[in-house]
Amino acid sequence: KARTVLLATEKAFAAAAVTKIEEVLKEAKYTLKKLENYKSKDELLAAVSGVDAMIIRSDIVDASVLEKAEALKIVVRAGAGYDNIDLKACEAKKVTAMNTPGQNANAVAELVFGMMIVSARNNFDGSSGFELVNREIAFYGFGAVARAVHKLAQGFGMKSFAYDPYIPAEKIKEMGAEPVATVAGLFEHQYVSLHVPLTDETKASINKDLLSKMPKGGTLINTARVEVVHEQDMLDILKTRQDFCYLCDVAPKDIEPFKAAVGDKFGKRLIFTKKKMGAQTAEANDNAGVAAANQIVGFFEKGETRFSLKA
Ligand code: 3PG
The missing domain is CATH 3.40.50.720 (NAD(P)-binding Rossmann-like Domain)
Known part of the structure; x- marks a missing residue:
């Protein structure tokens, strides 16, 4: 037919x-x-x-x-x-x-590294930045996209951590990442990269409780869905912690207060795309x-x- x-x-x-x-x-x-x-x-x-x-x-x-x-x-x-x-x-x-x-996983992974490098090098403003080698990245969700980011992270000499309720810790270990027992445990690492679907459970789940656990230079990378992050909590963290960075594929709904919160450091501490660019x-x-x-x-x-x- x-x-x-x-x-x-x-x-x-x-x-x-x-x-x-x-x-x-x-x-x-x-x-x-x-x-x-x-x-x-x-x-x-x-x-x-x-x-x-x-x-x-x-x-x-x-x-x-x-x-x-x-x-x-x-x-x-x-x-x-x-x-x-x-x-x-x-x-x-x-x-x-x-x-x-899995079909667009590598594209998203490369965007994650693009944003991380722009942030680490202060958006190429001429000042001294830092290197990604030996830094820690933790994945919330360890499906196709997170694994593609992990593969690149290994190339960069980073150490990977992962939490995924649907993947046994043994399997995460086999893939060369350190299993983490809880979502909160991920936020002990400098970079946290979100790779969870948007569901009732994950919506606005990345909140102040979690974000405030992040160490100095804490950076949240969101190439999942903008709605997974609690917008007001993220804004509060960016306002109160001058070391904190948010790298996001798609801008928060109300971007102006975010821009105001990061001031001159715009382009290092806050990176966002006009349209979802990952794929x-x-x-x-x-x-x-x-x-x-x-x-x-x-x-x-x-x-x-x-x-x-x-x-
Ligand atoms: C996905 O879930 O595959 C990505 O978010 C890509 O979305 P897009 O096709 O709207 O770019």
């Missing part, structure tokens, strides 16, 4: 990745419909009608979208985090939801986009459900 796949990306993939997605779909005799860089939810609601499948990024797929997508069978989040998909609503409509774990590389776009297209074809042609998500 000829299928139509909607690529709905508020933040577009690189053009080369879109071409590759189209090639995969063409091979299966599917049609690609594109809605890129759209500005309003209405455009999305209009585009979903009649499509069999969707490829999305951080685009919101909720009950109202599913309502208009009467022919939809599968939605694939080309990326890791799926807090933008209402899985219960998908289940109710018998729509399969999937992600493409914004040619390679990550190719990997995640093509994986999503292949998963859709595999689902329809062979009944493959390997990466399907549970509500």
